[in-house]
Amino acid sequence: MFWTIFLLFNGLFIVVLFYSTRTRKKNEPPLDKGFIPWLGHALEFLKDSAKFLARMKEKHGDIFTVRVAGHYVTVLLDPNSFDAVLNDTVFLDFTNSRNQLIQKIFSLQLPSVKPAAERKWMERHFQGLSLSKLNSSINTHLQNLLLSDQKGCSPSEWRQDGLFSLCYSLLFRAGYLTMFERRDNAAAVYKEFRQFDNLLTKLARSSLKRGESETANSSRERLWELLSPNLLSGTSESNSWQQSYHHFLQEEGVDAEMQKRALLLQLWTTQCNAGPAAFWLLGFLLTHPEAMEAVKSEIRGLTLLDTSLQHPPINLLEAHSTPVLDSVLSETLRLTAAVMIRREVVQDKILCMANGKEYHLRRGDRVCLFPFLSPQMDPQIHQEPQLFKYDRFLDDNMTVKEKFYKDGKRIKYHTMPWGGGRNTCVGKEFAVTAIKQFVFLLLTQLDLEMCDPEAKLPPVNTSRYGFGMLQPDGDLQVRYRLRRTQHEM
Numbered sequence: 001m002f003w004t005i006f007l008l009f010n011g012l013f014i015v016v017l018f019y020s021t022r023t024r025k026k027n028e029p030p031l032d033k034g035f036i037p038w039l040g041h042a043l044e045f046l047k048d049s050a051k052f053l054a055r056m057k058e059k060h061g062d063i064f065t066v067r068v069a070g071h072y073v074t075v076l077l078d079p080n081s082f083d084a085v086l087n088d089t090v091f092l093d094f095t096n097s098r099n100q101l102i103q104k105i106f107s108l109q110l111p112s113v114k115p116a117a118e119r120k121w122m123e124r125h126f127q128g129l130s131l132s133k134l135n136s137s138i139n140t141h142l143q144n145l146l147l148s149d150q151k152g153c154s155p156s157e158w159r160q161d162g163l164f165s166l167c168y169s170l171l172f173r174a175g176y177l178t179m180f181e182r183r184d185n186a187a188a189v190y191k192e193f194r195q196f197d198n199l200l201t202k203l204a205r206s207s208l209k210r211g212e213s214e215t216a217n218s219s220r221e222r223l224w225e226l227l228s229p230n231l232l233s234g235t236s237e238s239n240s241w242q243q244s245y246h247h248f249l250q251e252e253g254v255d256a257e258m259q260k261r262a263l264l265l266q267l268w269t270t271q272c273n274a275g276p277a278a279f280w281l282l283g284f285l286l287t288h289p290e291a292m293e294a295v296k297s298e299i300r301g302l303t304l305l306d307t308s309l310q311h312p313p314i315n316l317l318e319a320h321s322t323p324v325l326d327s328v329l330s331e332t333l334r335l336t337a338a339v340m341i342r343r344e345v346v347q348d349k350i351l352c353m354a355n356g357k358e359y360h361l362r363r364g365d366r367v368c369l370f371p372f373l374s375p376q377m378d379p380q381i382h383q384e385p386q387l388f389k390y391d392r393f394l395d396d397n398m399t400v401k402e403k404f405y406k407d408g409k410r411i412k413y414h415t416m417p418w419g420g421g422r423n424t425c426v427g428k429e430f431a432v433t434a435i436k437q438f439v440f441l442l443l444t445q446l447d448l449e450m451c452d453p454e455a456k457l458p459p460v461n462t463s464r465y466g467f468g469m470l471q472p473d474g475d476l477q478v479r480y481r482l483r484r485t486q487h488e489m
């Protein structure tokens with residue numbers, strides 16, 4: 001026993017020493033190991049990645065390597081050099097680390113599923129006719145939920161809620177009813193999902209405390225059950241997205257248990273971003289009256305057309321351009337979408353930067369792009385990047401502004417809320433339509449105002465950097481009631 005412990009301790013010591021003694025070689029990016037052996041910068045990175053990486057950018061520039069819990073991560077923050085990472089499938093790999101993450105968070109193993117086949121299958125459902133059906137279905141569910149949630153209240157009665165709860169709950173349930181077969185349990189799924197989602201970043205980082213571990217496990221198991229098709233209820237739709245997913249997994253050789261678990265991964269992928277995005281958008285409008293007025297004025301223009309043509313809102317938004325609302329959405333996502341694009345270096349690689357410099361990346365290291373920091377919050381690309389400017393993405397002639405510059409050079413990626421390259425969000429069109437419909441619906445159907453007119457948006461929950469849409473730390477209290485006619489807006 002003594003010798004086993006002694007040998008283990010020595011082995012560990014040698015590994016720690018090996019990793020601590022790494023030095024920067026010629027042509028490698030600046031290396032910043034931090035002071036704590038093995039852990040390196042892990043604590044600062046996990047607490048607030050954006051703040052930490054901004055500090056490193058200030059110190060080292062657009063490319064550097066940091067040590068985080070035994071891993072060496074090369075962070076690239078020059079958007080004009082992103083393609084060298086996004087387009088490389090030979091020297092860089094994302095499948096392995098993605099599978100590990102899926103195992104940790106969802107207790108799910110899908111080794112036989114080929115990512116390219118899965119993406120192709122997904123794309124079929126979010127394009128063309130399928131997309132139109134999804135759009136109109138979510139619109140119907142949004143309207144029905146908004147009305148059914150008001151049942152039991154007199155029309156003039158104000159209700160109070162947190163804006164985040166209101167947006168997340170409505171968009172989540174409408175999205176769930178659109179894509180999943182069970183019609184009887186949307187509220188229960190939402191409640192359980194929020195509990196699970198609150199622990200998601202800790203699950204990913206293996207930093208759950210004892211009590212939290214039990215909550216996460218039971219929440220996950222309950223969600224697996226809730227998402228399973230209810231064979232007895234007879235609601236199973238043979239043509240549904242969920243059925244198609246089952247067939248796809250079956251063809252890829254996935255067993256029944258993993259098929260059941262995979263539904264939670266899909267629930268998270270498809271439902272976790274739109275609600276928070278709608279919250280930030282409405283939150284920015286409520287706290288920026290000039291932006292709210294610009295959006296309302298654009299909508300008033302559309303609804304005038306509506307009375308003559310009797311268009312449902314979905315067609316209305318499809319048939320007419322809404323440059324102001326589009327700009328507000330782009331600006332919202334610029335400030336609050338914070339994905340981290342990660343790759344593993346599987347062979348030594350020379351990374352060619354847009355400025356002509358070349359850096360050597362070591363096999364076994366990781367590479368990370370964090371578009372939130374650059375381009376999205378880069379003051380050389382977006383002036384006063386911390387401020388919400390509703391017309392930032394509008395040209396003088398009221399069309400979408402697409403040209404942004406850094407050092408006089410046009411930037412290819414000026415904002416990247418949907419990721420990039422081969423893994424760009426499959427649901428982008430669906431998400432954009434859903435968020436716009438939702439905002440349209442709330443602004444036309446509800447009187448909506450902040451409980452405290454002087455209130456500010458809550459700060460960001462800093463632990464969520466790297467996991468898609470940011471979430472607030474706290475909420476913004478609002479009051480609302482059904483509007484009697486749209487034209488009061």
Ligand code: HEM
Nearest residue numbers: 119122269270273274277339417418419423425426427431
């Ligand atoms: C505001 C809403 C949304 C945002 C900001 C967003 C953002 C993203 C981002 C950044 C990625 C790439 C992740 C990575 O590279 O690691 C992604 C992937 C994906 N998104 Fe979205 N998403 C949103 C909504 C949706 C919706 C509504 C759906 C489907 C209904 C969806 C389906 C997907 C899928 C399937 C992928 C995986 C693509 C792949 O791995 O090839 N997303 N999303």
